[in-house]
Amino acid sequence: MIDVLVIGGGNAALCAALMAREAGASVMLLEGAPKAWRGGNSQHTRNLRCMHDAPQDVLVDAYPEEEYWQDLLKVTGGLTNEKLARIAIRASSHCRDWMRAHGVHFQPPLSGALHVARTNAFFMGGGKALVNAYYRSAERLGVQIRYNAQVHDIELEHDRFVAAHLAEREVDGQRLPAERIVAKACVLAAGGFESNREWLRQAWGQNERGEWPSDNFLIRGTRFNTGVLLKRMGELGADIIGDPTQAHMVAIDARAPLYDGGICTRIDCVSLGVVVNRDGERFYDEGEDFWPKRYAIWGRLVAGQPGQQAYSIIDQQAIGRFMPPVFPGTSANTLADLAGKLGLPQTQFIQTIEDFNRACQVGTFDHTALDDCHTQGLTPAKSHWARPLVKPPFYAYPLKPGVTFTYLGLATDETAAVHFAGKPSRNLFVAGEMMAGNVLGKGYTAGIGMAIGTAFGRIAGAQAASSAGFAASTQSMEARHATV
Numbered sequence: 001m002i003d004v005l006v007i008g009g010g011n012a013a014l015c016a017a018l019m020a021r022e023a024g025a026s027v028m029l030l031e032g033a034p035k036a037w038r039g040g041n042s043q044h045t046r047n048l049r050c051m052h053d054a055p056q057d058v059l060v061d062a063y064p065e066e067e068y069w070q071d072l073l074k075v076t077g078g079l080t081n082e083k084l085a086r087i088a089i090r091a092s093s094h095c096r097d098w099m100r101a102h103g104v105h106f107q108p109p110l111s112g113a114l115h116v117a118r119t120n121a122f123f124m125g126g127g128k129a130l131v132n133a134y135y136r137s138a139e140r141l142g143v144q145i146r147y148n149a150q151v152h153d154i155e156l157e158h159d160r161f162v163a164a165h166l167a168e169r170e171v172d173g174q175r176l177p178a179e180r181i182v183a184k185a186c187v188l189a190a191g192g193f194e195s196n197r198e199w200l201r202q203a204w205g206q207n208e209r210g211e212w213p214s215d216n217f218l219i220r221g222t223r224f225n226t227g228v229l230l231k232r233m234g235e236l237g238a239d240i241i242g243d244p245t246q247a248h249m250v251a252i253d254a255r256a257p258l259y260d261g262g263i264c265t266r267i268d269c270v271s272l273g274v275v276v277n278r279d280g281e282r283f284y285d286e287g288e289d290f291w292p293k294r295y296a297i298w299g300r301l302v303a304g305q306p307g308q309q310a311y312s313i314i315d316q317q318a319i320g321r322f323m324p325p326v327f328p329g330t331s332a333n334t335l336a337d338l339a340g341k342l343g344l345p346q347t348q349f350i351q352t353i354e355d356f357n358r359a360c361q362v363g364t365f366d367h368t369a370l371d372d373c374h375t376q377g378l379t380p381a382k383s384h385w386a387r388p389l390v391k392p393p394f395y396a397y398p399l400k401p402g403v404t405f406t407y408l409g410l411a412t413d414e415t416a417a418v419h420f421a422g423k424p425s426r427n428l429f430v431a432g433e434m435m436a437g438n439v440l441g442k443g444y445t446a447g448i449g450m451a452i453g454t455a456f457g458r459i460a461g462a463q464a465a466s467s468a469g470f471a472a473s474t475q476s477m478e479a480r481h482a483t484v
């Protein structure tokens with residue numbers, strides 16, 4: 001019998017598998033995706049938010065525990081479990097040596113921007129290189145890895161894991177039989193449910209216009225995170241945490257593919273111009289705060305607009321001041337032509353831009369500071385970087401909500417155990433997106449997804465090994481040091 005079965009094939013699963021194997025357990029990892037698509041959302045990532053008290057290799061200055069915690073507290077509005085959050089935060093200060101030992105390399109951010117250079121360590125080669133390094137290390141250590149292995153059911157005896165079930169399926173034209181895989185312990189790390197259109201529909205419901213908003217959402221990451229096991233665990237009585245409509249949601253290019261568009265479909269010129277909906281009207285302050293602090297609210301904002309559609313409008317003055325999106329914008333020399341090309345109501349669109357232009361107070365434009373270019377007497381206001389849109393050509397980028405990952409998950413504790421009616425299972429553990437909702441009730445701060453997945457993946461792997469009779473490595477025992 002296998003000692004530890006790990007379900008999932010992203011960062012959290014790989015961290016768990018490596019830890020369990022290092023502790024001496026025999027480990028099998030079941031990745032639902034084919035090999036070419038292995039690595040879940042983790043393959044799209046770029047960085048890890050890291051606590052540090054002094055400069056550390058690629059990280060400048062200091063980012064102490066308390067500041068990290070306060071940042072998290074602010075974005076979640078208090079919807080977080082402090083004990084689990086601090087475990088993830090502390091683990092982020094020393095997990096990188098272990099990551100390096102498994103082949104992950106780090107680099108400073110290419111932009112050299114001080115803000116992220118202090119808080120986030122970037123993966124050289126991105127998340128794709130990270131998951132490839134972990135897979136290589138896992139293979140070298142003797143972890144059995146199986147692809148196309150979508151688990152559809154979990155067999156329990158009360159709160160004890162017994163087996164995982166794979167349905168009969170076709171892989172590369174070959175019919176594979178149904179399987180029952182037993183193990184002494186199991187780690188669930190199969191992501192959120194962002195790729196389950198039906199579940200998203202159910203969670204978001206119908207709005208006052210009779211629309212099903214989630215039908216217009218794009219999924220920024222993997223198509224394989226369908227939440228099958230999350231749903232099944234709920235049916236089996238596991239404790240669930242979080243709100244199904246809470247997720248990390250970005251306004252991305254409406255022309256992005258339905259899945260796996262990744263980071264290059266982001267539109268980063270919102271704060272340099274205005275955003276209008278399909279009625280040609282503005283609906284939110286585009287210059288409320290620095291873009292890195294605001295980009296993750298725009299997915300929800302666009303989801304609230306008619307048709308879940310919006311357009312980011314800039315003029316020539318903005319060109320060169322933001323990362324160019326992968327698809328070119330629609331351009332025109334007049335606002336009327338732009339409205340025509342976009343199919344927007346021309347009179348309303350021109351009125352919106354002219355109202356905005358008139359309300360702009362001339363100041364000293366500085367995109368690197370919260371400058372004094374703002375509007376007066378306009379609703380909604382634009383608080384910073386408000387400059388009249390007067391220099392042709394004008395450009396427009398169509399926006400749609402892009403879901404990064406959902407927050408609904410399994411309730412857990414510092415041992416990463418799955419809970420049933422408030423009691424921890426002794427051999428079933430959870431990590432990554434499947435439990436991130438314990439820390440992220442809402443909101444987001446860049447790099448925390450990988451911090452949670454790495455900390456709890458490692459804890460879950462060590463605990464699963466221990467439950468199967470193998471002493472856990474001391475490196476993984478952040479849980480023991482939890483003091484709050």
Ligand SMILES: Cc1cc2nc3c(=O)[nH]c(=O)nc-3n(C[C@H](O)[C@H](O)[C@H](O)COP(=O)(O)OP(=O)(O)OC[C@H]3O[C@@H](n4cnc5c(N)ncnc54)[C@H](O)[C@@H]3O)c2cc1C
Binds near residue numbers: 220405
């Ligand atoms: C475009 C994008 C950019 C991001 N950038 C960052 C970043 O820079 N920093 C950061 O911290 N976070 C980032 N995130 C969030 C980050 O990806 C997640 O927080 C993190 O990857 C979660 O890891 P995970 O292992 O839990 O899930 P995933 O990496 O999504 O892995 C889930 C795995 O489970 C498998 N699976 C699903 N269902 C089953 C099943 N039934 N049976 C078997 N296997 C199954 C999937 O195939 C997949 O391999 C980003 C996300 C996206 C989409």
